[in-house]
Amino acid sequence: MNPESDGPEALQDVLRLADPTATLVVVGCGRLGAMLASQLSRVGREVVVVDRNQAAFALLDVDFSGFQVVGDATELEVLREAGLERAAYLLVMTEKDTLNLMVAQVGRQVFSVPQVVARVYDPQRESLYRAFDIETISPTSLTAAAFLQRTLVKGGG
Amino acid sequence: MTDARYHDHLLQRYRVIGSFLGFLLQLLGLIMLLPLLVLFWVPQEWGLSPGFLLAAAPLLVMGWWLRRCTTELEKRSLSLAEGSVIVVIAWLAAIVVGTLPFYWAGLDISRAVFETTSGWTTTGLSVVDVATTPMLLLFYRSLLQLAGGAGLAILLVSVLAIRGGVGVSSAEGHSEQLVPQVRHSARLVIKLYAGYVLVGVIALKLAGMSWFEAVNHSFCALSTGGFSTRAEPLYLWSSPAAQNILMVLMLLGMTNFLTAYTLMLGRWRAVWRNAELKLTLGLLCFALIALWYGTPVARQAGVENLRITLFQVISALSTTGFVITGLEPEGGFSWLLLMVLMLVGGGSGSTAGGIKQQRIVLLFKNLKQHLLQLSSPPHAVHEETVWIGDQQRSLSGDEVRWAGTYVALYLLTWLSGGLILTACGHSMAQSLFEFASTLGTVGLSLGVTGIGSASGQLWVQIAGMLLGRLEFLVLFWGSARLLLDLPVLLARRCS
Numbered sequence: 001m002n003p004e005s006d007g008p009e010a011l012q013d014v015l016r017l018a019d020p021t022a023t024l025v026v027v028g029c030g031r032l033g034a035m036l037a038s039q040l041s042r043v044g045r046e047v048v049v050v051d052r053n054q055a056a057f058a059l060l061d062v063d064f065s066g067f068q069v070v071g072d073a074t075e076l077e078v079l080r081e082a083g084l085e086r087a088a089y090l091l092v093m094t095e096k097d098t099l100n101l102m103v104a105q106v107g108r109q110v111f112s113v114p115q116v117v118a119r120v121y122d123p124q125r126e127s128l129y130r131a132f133d134i135e136t137i138s139p140t141s142l143t144a145a146a147f148l149q150r151t152l153v154k155g156g157g
Numbered sequence: 158m159t160d161a162r163y164h165d166h167l168l169q170r171y172r173v174i175g176s177f178l179g180f181l182l183q184l185l186g187l188i189m190l191l192p193l194l195v196l197f198w199v200p201q202e203w204g205l206s207p208g209f210l211l212a213a214a215p216l217l218v219m220g221w222w223l224r225r226c227t228t229e230l231e232k233r234s235l236s237l238a239e240g241s242v243i244v245v246i247a248w249l250a251a252i253v254v255g256t257l258p259f260y261w262a263g264l265d266i267s268r269a270v271f272e273t274t275s276g277w278t279t280t281g282l283s284v285v286d287v288a289t290t291p292m293l294l295l296f297y298r299s300l301l302q303l304a305g306g307a308g309l310a311i312l313l314v315s316v317l318a319i320r321g322g323v324g325v326s327s328a329e330g331h332s333e334q335l336v337p338q339v340r341h342s343a344r345l346v347i348k349l350y351a352g353y354v355l356v357g358v359i360a361l362k363l364a365g366m367s368w369f370e371a372v373n374h375s376f377c378a379l380s381t382g383g384f385s386t387r388a389e390p391l392y393l394w395s396s397p398a399a400q401n402i403l404m405v406l407m408l409l410g411m412t413n414f415l416t417a418y419t420l421m422l423g424r425w426r427a428v429w430r431n432a433e434l435k436l437t438l439g440l441l442c443f444a445l446i447a448l449w450y451g452t453p454v455a456r457q458a459g460v461e462n463l464r465i466t467l468f469q470v471i472s473a474l475s476t477t478g479f480v481i482t483g484l485e486p487e488g489g490f491s492w493l494l495l496m497v498l499m500l501v502g503g504g505s506g507s508t509a510g511g512i513k514q515q516r517i518v519l520l521f522k523n524l525k526q527h528l529l530q531l532s533s534p535p536h537a538v539h540e541e542t543v544w545i546g547d548q549q550r551s552l553s554g555d556e557v558r559w560a561g562t563y564v565a566l567y568l569l570t571w572l573s574g575g576l577i578l579t580a581c582g583h584s585m586a587q588s589l590f591e592f593a594s595t596l597g598t599v600g601l602s603l604g605v606t607g608i609g610s611a612s613g614q615l616w617v618q619i620a621g622m623l624l625g626r627l628e629f630l631v632l633f634w635g636s637a638r639l640l641l642d643l644p645v646l647l648a649r650r651c652s
Contacts, residue, residue, distance in 0.1 A: 021341065042234075046338040064236040065323045095300035 023048060024085045025113075027073045027103050028094035032139075034059035041066045048082045051095060060090065066087065073103045084111040092118040098123055104134045159436075160645075165469065167642055169400040172227040174239055177325065179223030181247045181313050186216030188304055189254065192297040199371075202293045208261025212254045215527050238638050240310075240324030245635030247309050248627065251277055258297055267612035274619045276301030278626035279508060281383025281478040281600025284608055284615065298384045299376040303478075305626070306380025306410070306508035307350055315343035328635070330628050333506045335418045346414050349421075351474065353379050357406045364399035374399075378406035381509045383478030383600035384508050390480045392465065400464075403479060404471050409438070411475035411503030413515075430544040432518040433504045437474070444470045444498055448491055460623025473498040476510040488539045489586070492603070499597045500571070510598035512567050523557045566629055571596050576620050578605060581614045594619040 022045075026037045029051035038061040041047045047066030050073050051057065056149040057068045071078030073094070084090065092100045097120050104118040117135045120126055129136045189212045196203055235243075241649035252273050259269035268284045271515040279302045286297070304312065310329035314322035316447050334342035357375030362368060370386050377384045385391070391400055409417065413433060420428045428434065448466045468481045473495045485491055504512010522541040529539045541552040571592055583605050591605040597620045608617065624632060 021336075023337065041338065044338060044340055046336055048337050048339060061234070062236055063323055065334065065342075067334070068336035 006094055019088065020044065021046060022088035023083060024088055024089040024091065025050065025079075025082050025107075027051075027082075027090070027092045028100075029053075029056040029059060029068075030093065030095060033058060033091070033093035034061075036093065037066060038064050048077060048087070050082050074099065074106075076106070079103075079106065079111065084113060087111070087113050089113065089115045090117070092116070094119075097121055101129060101132075101134075103124070105127070105132055108132065108134060158555050164645055164648075166411050167646055170239060171642070171646065173235065174242055176227035176390065177235070177243050177313070178246060179220045179227065180316075181220070181243065181309060182216045182250060182313070183220030183221065183252055184316060185247070185254065185309075186220060188211045189213040189216065189258075190302055192258075194295060195293050195296045195439065196510045199292050202291045203293060205258065205262055207294050208258035211261065212257040216250070216254055235324030237324050237328055238634060240326075240328030241631045241635035242633075243308060243325055244328045244631050244647055245310045245639065248277070248623070251309065252393070252623075254299060258294065260590050262291070262294055263613075268608075269614045271615045271619055272298065272620060274622050275424045275600070276382070276384070277305040277522045278598045278622040279306045279382035279510070280595065280598040280626075281377065281382045282595065282606045282618070283384065283600075284606065284610060286388070286608055287385065288497070289462075295373060295384075295386050296369070299373040299382070299386075302380040302382030303354070303376040303383060306382060307347065314339060330631065331506060333413070333415050335415055345418065349414055349417060350379065351488075352408070353409055355565045360402045361399055364402055365396040366399055369517070370395075374403060375406065378403050378477060379410045379508065380478065381407060381410040381475050381477040381503065381507075381598075383472070385479065390482050391468075392482045398463070400468055400481060404468055406435075407471050407475040407477045407479070411476065411507050411509040413504040413506040415506055416504065427544065432522075432543060433514045436514045436518055437504070440474060440498065440501065441467075441470055444474070444494055447494055469495070472500065473502065473599060473601060474501065476597050476599040478594065478602075480601065484603060492586060492590050495601065496593045499599045499601065500567075502597050502633075512564055512597075516563055519552065519557050519560040522552055523561075526552065565597070569628075570621070570624060573640055574617060575619045576609050578614060581611055592618070592621060596625040600623055649650070 001002045005069060005077075014133050018053050024038075024040055024045055024047050026033050026049045029037065033049065033051070034056070037049045037075045041064045047064075048069060049057065049060070049066060050071060052070070052072050060068075065081075069078060069082045069141050071081065073079060073092075084107060090104065090111075090113045092104045092107070094100055094103070098122060100118040106118050107113045107116050115135075117137060118129060119127060120136045121140050123138050123141045126136050126138055142144075193206055193209055252270065255273040255277060256266070258267040259272050260266065264272065264285065271282075271284050276282070276298050281302070283298075285294075286571055288564065308329050308331065310326045311331060314326050322343070326339055326343065331343075335345045336342050354375050357379055358368075358371045361371035361375055366374065373386045376382070391403070408535055416428060416431055416434060419431075445463070445467055448470065449463060458595070465481055468479075470480070471477075472479045476499065484495075491503070500511055500512055501517060503509020505513045505515035522543065526539050527539045530537070543550055543552060549598070571589070574592035574596060575585070575589040579585055581588075587603045587605050590601075590603050593599070594601045595606075596601060606615075
């Protein structure tokens with residue numbers, strides 16, 4: 001990630017549309033979670049990141065000015081501390097599909113967060129999420145599509 | 158990195174620093190122009206206005222020039238060290254330029270710098286004769302305290318929609334935020350602060366002060382500054398209602414903005430868990446009772462005496478320094494008690510000074526943890542937690558260590574400053590009291606600081622006020638960076 005850039009243009013446009021004081025909660029501060037949280041914070045959004053491991057927050061960049069909550073996101077108390085009751089968006093970004101599903105579901109049903117997006121590695125599980133009315137993004141499918149497209153374009157297809 | 162590349166890198170970083178400074182200087186310039194509004198009411202004091210214009214003009218021009226030369230601001234972020242450089246330069250600029258109106262009005266350099274520093278750092282020690290000082294300058298002093306209480310970084314971050322706010326605001330010591338976005342948080346702080354001021358002005362006016370007095374006292378109580386518009390102690394001229402209101406305003410000023418915000422949102426449970434508030438309450442009660450019983454001569458009868466004592470205690474603990482009645486001429490016990498309160502000071506993340514209660518709380522929790530560990534099996538684990546706002550944090554070793562270092566540094570500076578004041582010919586008790594008041598940016602005085610003070614002593618106190626307000630670290634860090642970087646930057650330009 002280029003630390004000096006403000007993120008993709010598309011992100012900027014999307015951000016301008018929504019309510020500027022809405023809080024976003026990012027669960028899981030790995031490479032993806034940290035990058036998203038940093039970019040959102042940098043463009044002026046209110047962000048709370050949750051991770052089980054204090055050391056994970058080192059991945060956030062210096063400009064990150066949101067809150068950091070250390071704790072297991074499967075515990076309601078931790079999610080409450082992260083202010084999920086008042087959050088407008090929940091992004092679930094941990095490495096475990098099952099954990100992501102559970103947290104996303106809790107966010108949707110217990111805290112009734114209006115917008116919930118979860119990362120899911122295994123494309124086959126996406127239908128499961130859809131049944132719970134949770135939006136998903138599968139890095140595996142996206143990467144596969146990108147590879148396919150690149151190969152076909154290069155191959156003259 | 159080779160010298161040339163390091164030089165280029167530094168040059169680039171300083172360009173970013175320069176553009177932030179440009180914004181800040183322009184902001185300062187506007188603040189310097191604000192007092193001129195008072196001229197609508199007192200047009201006969203127009204003769205003082207060149208001092209303000211002379212101060213504002215170079216700031217606005219420099220700021221404009223810096224911003225024009227450095228246009229990359231939007232794309233860059235700032236580290237804590239770079240934030241420190243900005244904070245140090247901005248504070249020095251604010252003091253140097255802020256001196257001009259006083260100097261123009263006829264004060265000598267030492268006294269003008271002292272008065273300005275006392276304003277910006279919200280100390281409230283004064284070396285001018287308030288009775289003969291023009292209203293324009295009196296308002297200017299109060300305005301300095303109002304702005305200094307909020308802090309330059311908060312002002313900067315709240316005004317501008319730019320990045321890098323984290324570096325600047327944490328360099329000035331605003332580590333806790335109200336909401337998870339530094340910009341929104343700074344704006345919220347300013348809104349709260351402005352709200353307090355407005356309510357304060359109206360309440361004081363209703364309590365019988367004139368508009369001018371109400372505005373000045375509201376500014377100085379909330380910023381925990383303590384400049385007054387009259388030389389006489391408050392008890393002699395203001396109504397009891399006004400004094401009570403000032404007590405409330407001082408308490409508001411010394412409360413962590415985060416705590417106040419949580420309180421306003423109605424999260425009472427979180428407020429009750431807050432250790433700082435409990436410490437404030439405890440200290441106030443203890444000092445009140447001790448002073449009430451311990452003072453040999455009661456100034457007034459019964460309840461009235463209690464109220465005066467409470468005012469004095471709040472004034473010292475909140476590091477405001479309003480004087481309600483003169484301090485006893487020979488008050489060993491009351492002097493020492495007030496000194497302790499001044500050293501402890503207000504809440505972290507408020508406008509108050511002193512060691513700050515958060516650090517005291519941390520050290521006490523650490524002590525408790527140690528004692529528990531001594532009395533239990535070797536492998537037992539005791540976890541102590543602190544509540545900040547409505548977030549619970551476990552006690553971290555780093556924080557405790559830094560709190561301990563800070564307290565040691567603070568006390569050492571206090572003793573050194575006291576030593577210098579005794580060398581200037583004051584008694585030990587007076588010197589220590591006065592320097593506790595200086596370093597904690599309080600402003601209570603036993604008469605050591607006044608119109609007739611020696612210039613050398615004033616400069617020591619100026620240093621004390623700055624160290625106390627900026628909490629040591631940023632001054633050390635910022636000036637060290639500057640001293641290290643400047644030779645590199647300049648050396649290449651000459652070759």
